[in-house]
Amino acid sequence: MLDRETAREAAGDTGGAAGRFDLHGFCRTLYPIARSITGPGVRETLGHVARHVPLEIHEVASGTPVLDWHVPEEWSIRAATIRSLSGEVLVDFAAHSLHVMGYSVPVSGVFSRAALAAHVHTLPERPGIIPYRTGYYARDWGFCMAHETWERMRDAEYRVEIDSTLAPGSLTWGEAFFPGEEAGEVLVSAHVCHPSLANDNLSGIAVATALGIAARAAQERGERRRLGLRLLFVPATIGTIAWLAQNEARLGAIRAGLVLTCLGDAGPFHYKRSRQGTALVDRAVAHVLGGGEAAHALLPFTPDGYDERQYCSPGFDLPVGCLMRGVHGRFPEYHTSEDNCDFITQGALEQSLATTQAVIDVIDGDVTFLRTDGRGEPQLGRRGLYRAISGQTTSAAASQMDLMWFLNLADGAHSLLEMAERAGVPFARLQAAARLAQAAGLVGRVAVSDAIIADTPLGAKDFPHA
Amino acid sequence: MLDRETAREAAGDTGGAAGRFDLHGFCRTLYPIARSITGPGVRETLGHVARHVPLEIHEVASGTPVLDWHVPEEWSIRAATIRSLSGEVLVDFAAHSLHVMGYSVPVSGVFSRAALAAHVHTLPERPGIIPYRTGYYARDWGFCMAHETWERMRDAEYRVEIDSTLAPGSLTWGEAFFPGEEAGEVLVSAHVCHPSLANDNLSGIAVATALGIAARAAQERGERRRLGLRLLFVPATIGTIAWLAQNEARLGAIRAGLVLTCLGDAGPFHYKRSRQGTALVDRAVAHVLGGGEAAHALLPFTPDGYDERQYCSPGFDLPVGCLMRGVHGRFPEYHTSEDNCDFITQGALEQSLATTQAVIDVIDGDVTFLRTDGRGEPQLGRRGLYRAISGQTTSAAASQMDLMWFLNLADGAHSLLEMAERAGVPFARLQAAARLAQAAGLVGRVAVSDAIIADTPLGAKDFPHA
C-alpha cells in the first residue's frame, strides 16, 4: 500500500512545519549531546524537541519509589580525560561522549596502566571503534575507547580525571498530548538516554518529533483526530517505569502504542509484536508493511529490547509494539561509535516517518459501521453510486468491489481494518468506500463506549498547552 | 468418496422420474426463451419446471418495497430488428434472445449509424460473438451483436424497431418445498433471469429441477428426510431480495443453502464458501468434494457473484454457499453467445447433480448420537458386531474401525460429519456404523430442539401442494 511515492507524500504531508522539518539535521543537532538516564543531557535534548512540539517536562526526584524501583541519583558529566604524565591528552570526553562509561563516579589521580585497565572498555576484534558502556547502578567509573588507542598507550602510569557528579536530583521526561474526539489514545514512545548514538536513539526521537509537528499543525488547522496522540520522550527502562508508575490510573486509555527506535538505517523494517501478539497495533503494522514495497519482517514479542518490554510487563500488558529497521543488538554498528549520523539517512528516516504515520492513520481510522436499515444489500444504482465510482480511477478511490465489501461487512461486527484484512485491499480504499456509503446515508458509525476506558481518562485539562 | 461409479449411481438414483430426467435436454428446451428479471420469459421457464416439480408461483407487484429496493416495472419483449432502409433484416431478436439489451425501452425510427452506435454493444476483440448486456434501471435501449456484423454495417442510416413494454406488472418466482421431520430446511436456489445462456442459468435450473423430481418421488414413496428441502427458482438480485423481504420471519429455519449455477461446463468444481466460512454447508461441500475424484477448489466468500451475496448480506448472513464449475466472469464463454448448449454436457450436469445430492445427503444426515450408557467402550463381541462387520465387504459398509470411531465419538458432542472429518473417512461409512450401533441399542440420537428455529417455521400448511 505504501509505495515510494506515497511514502514521499506522507513524509511531506506531515503539516506545514513538518514539511520543512529536517529529520537528519535534527539528529545531527542532537548527536553530540551527552545523554544518560538522568542529567542535563536529557534536558538539553528535550529542549530541542520542545522547539517543535509543545512539551510538558516532568521531573521525578531521586529516591522516589516507582513500582519495584527507585529513581536513581542524577548524573552530570562535565569533563573526562586520560593524560600521559607529560600532560598529553590521550582520551577526551570532549571529543566523544561515548568515551566515558555512563554513570561513572568522579575520579582524579594517577593510575598504573594495570589499574587503569580494569576500567577500560574496548572492542579488541574491532580495534578502531569505541564501544558504548554504562554502569547505572555499579558506582564505578570507566573509559570506552578504540582498542588501537589502548594498544598505543604503553606508559607505566596515566593521569585520570573524571569531573562528574552523582547526587540527588531528578529524572526527566517530556510528554506531548494532542486530544482526540474520543478518550482513547495512541502512545508513541522514544528513548532519550543514549549519548552519541544516532540510529539507536536519535532516529526515534526525530520521527516522534515529526509526528508531533504534524499533530500540532493539524491542531492549529482546527482538525481533530478520533484518538488522542501521546508522544513520550523518556529515558529507557527507569524513565518508562517512572511514567508507568505515575500514570497507572490512566493506562486504560491507551488503544495502541509504538516504541520507535533504530529507524534511520538502510535495512528492512522490523516490527516486534506486542506481548498480546494480535492487538490492533500489531494488525495495523502488519497491514501497512504488508501492503507496502519496503522489505520487512514481523517478529514475535520477547521480553528484552526497548521499552516495549516495560509497557508489556505483566499487570500492564499494554498493546504496544516496537517499530525498527535494524534490530537491537543485531547490527554491527549497534552500541558503538559507528552508530553515528553517517549510518542513518534522510531517506530512511522519511520512509520510517511515513510508515509510522500510516500505521497511526489505520489505528485512528479503524471504526465500525452498521447498515442503516440493518440488513441486505442496498440498491446502489438509484443513489448514483455506480456512476460515482466508475468515474474515479485514482488508486486511493474506492472501487465498486471495495464498496461491496464495505457494505457486506458493515454489520456492526467488523471494523474497517478487519474489512481490509478480509478483502485483501489497502485500508484507505475501505475508508474511501465508507465515506461514499456514509454520504449516501447507507451506514452509520457504531459509537465506542467510553465506559471501557479508564476512570480518569487523559484529556486536554491535564495538558493545558496541548 | 464420490468416484465416477458412485456419481453415475447417484445421478441415476434421483427417483423414478429423475432417472428418466434428461438434464441436457431440459436445458435445450429452456435455451431459446427470452428471460429477464421480470416478464413472460420467467413465467414460461417456471412453467417448464412445474411440469416436473410441484411449484408455487409467487408474483410481487411492481413498486412493492422490498428491503432497500422496489420491484421494478415488468418488461416484455416481443420483437426487435435493425433493418437497412431497403428492408433487409440485419439483426433480429427472433434469431437470438441476446440481441436486445435487457430492459430496452421501445423504439421505432431511423437512426444514423453514429446515433445507433451509442446503442450497440459488441466485443471487438472477439468479433464473432454476441455479448450479453442488460440495463434494468437505465431506461435506455440497446442491441448486442457480433462485432463483425457491426463492421459490415456501413450504411449511413438504419431502421430500428424494438417492440417491448416496460410497465407496471409483477416480478415472478417459483418455489417448491418438501417438508422434513424437523422444522429445519435446506435451501437450493437457482436464478432464472438470464436469456439464452446455458451454463450461467440453465445448468442450475436443470440440476435444481432434478433435485425436486427426486424429492417428489421420495415423497410419493412415503419417505421423509430429516430436513425440509426448499427449491427456489428466482430472478437474481431483485428476485432474491424480494424473497428475503417476504420470508424474513422464516429464515431461521434455513440450516444450509446452496446457490447452483454454472454446473454444466467441463471444468473442475468451484465452491464459494458462505460468508460464515465454516458453516455446515461449507464443511459438507468440502467433505464431499475432498473425498471425490473430481478436481475442485474451495474459494473464500466475496460479496459479488450470484445470489449467495444476497443470502449472505449483513443482517441475514445465512449459511449459503455457491456451487459452480466455471466461476462467474472467469471463463471466456461467460455472458456471451458461446455460453450455449454445446458448452454444457450431460456428463458434467449429472456429476454436478450427484455432487449436489451428496452434499444435501451429508447435511440431512448430520445428526448427533450418545452412547446409551453414557461412557466407556461397549463390548461388541457379545452383540455379534465383530461378525456382522467381518461379513461385509462393500465399500459403503462400516469397517470395524469405522464402528470404533463412531462409538468413541458418540458422546453427544460430535455430529456424524465431525466424526467423518476427524476419522478421515467418508460420511456414508460413519452413517453405516451409526446404523449398526443404533440397531444394537448402543446409541440414541440426540434430539434437536426446534426452539432454535424461527418462531414461524415453514411447514406443509404453507405449501399445500408439497
Next chain:
Amino acid sequence: MLDRETAREAAGDTGGAAGRFDLHGFCRTLYPIARSITGPGVRETLGHVARHVPLEIHEVASGTPVLDWHVPEEWSIRAATIRSLSGEVLVDFAAHSLHVMGYSVPVSGVFSRAALAAHVHTLPERPGIIPYRTGYYARDWGFCMAHETWERMRDAEYRVEIDSTLAPGSLTWGEAFFPGEEAGEVLVSAHVCHPSLANDNLSGIAVATALGIAARAAQERGERRRLGLRLLFVPATIGTIAWLAQNEARLGAIRAGLVLTCLGDAGPFHYKRSRQGTALVDRAVAHVLGGGEAAHALLPFTPDGYDERQYCSPGFDLPVGCLMRGVHGRFPEYHTSEDNCDFITQGALEQSLATTQAVIDVIDGDVTFLRTDGRGEPQLGRRGLYRAISGQTTSAAASQMDLMWFLNLADGAHSLLEMAERAGVPFARLQAAARLAQAAGLVGRVAVSDAIIADTPLGAKDFPHA
C-alpha cells in the same frame, strides 16, 4: 532438551534402587511367563513387580459387571502338546507360551490332520515365526506354530492335549500409588496380559516398575512430588474397563496419564495424543520429545491401539496418551515370536525411562506464578540477580533471558510449560528461573484449588502401603 547425556543421567537418576534396576534383565525374567487377561501368569508377573514396588493386588470375581462388560472366567494353562501317534512331541507349550491360543478350552484326543488344521494358526509368508493369537470369548482352542513346523507335519492323525481350565475365578491387577502434595495425580498404565512378548508388554512393565522404584526411593528420602503418581499394571481392555468401573468416582483426580508400551525397540519414539489432543500430557510429551535428540513423531488419537482407547472412551475422555517406540501393528515383530528379548535393548529401555520421567517431571512441575507486586519488570540488579546469573554457565541454569521470560509471564495466567513453549527453551530452564525469582521474593505460586478435583480424591488412606 533431552540429549544423550541427560537421558543417561535421568535413567541413572531414578533413585538408589532404580540405579541398580536392570530393565532388560527384568524383561528376561518375565518373558517365559504365560500371561493372559486372567490367571496365574498375571499374578506371577505382578509378584515380580511387587518385589520392587509396593503393589496392591486387586481381584475382581468372574461375572462381575464392569461398565458394558462382565469379567470373564479365569483361564489357567498348565500344558499343551501335539504329538505324533508314535508319541513324538511336535509342538509343546512348555517350549513357548505362544504355542497355545489364549483362552483355549481343554481338549484331549486324536484328530485327523484336516480336523486339526482348523485349529492351527501360522504365518505362511513368514514360515519360521510363531504368531500370537487369542480367543477370549470364542470358547475354542488353537495352536500357534511356525508354518514350517506345520508343513513338516504330514501324518494322517495327531494326538492333541490341552490341559487348561476355564472356570469362575477372578481378574487381577496391581496398583501402586505415591501421594503428592496436591490431590491431583499422574496415571501410568502398562498392560500385563501378553504372554512371551517383550516389546509389546514387558518393556512397558519394566519402565513402569522403574518409575515405581524411583518414586519409592524418593518417598523413603522424605521427598514429595506435587502430584501423586499412580502406577497401574493391568490386563488390557477388560482389566482397564474393570479398573475404570471401580474407580469412576475418583477419575477427576487424574491430571495426566500415559499408557506405556513398545518402549524397548530401536526405533524412534511415537506419541499418540489423547483424545483431547492438546491436554497437558500431550503438550508435555511434545515439549520433551521436541527438545530432545531422539527421532520422534506425534500421532493423532485413534480409537484403537492400547488402553488409551479405554481411558479416552466417551464419558471418561481422560487426558491420557500413549508413549511408544514401535507402533502397534506396524512393526514386523509385532505379535510374533520375534518380539522377544533380543528385539529390545537396555539402551532403548533406559532412554524410554528417562523420557517418561522427563515428561512426568514437566507435568509435575507445571505450576503458575504471580509477580509479588502484580505488575512491571522488577529491578534485578539490586537483588544480585545479574551477578547470580552471570556466574552460572551450566546448561540447566537459567540465563538472564530465561529469567526475563519467566518474570514477563509470571502473571498468574501462564504456567511454566506455557512459558517454555512461548520462550522456546527447555522447561528445566524456566524452572531454574522460577527458583531464582521465588528465592528473591519476586513471585508467589498460584494455588491450585482442589475443588476442581473429584469429590473423593485418592489419598494415602486408600493405599496404606503407599
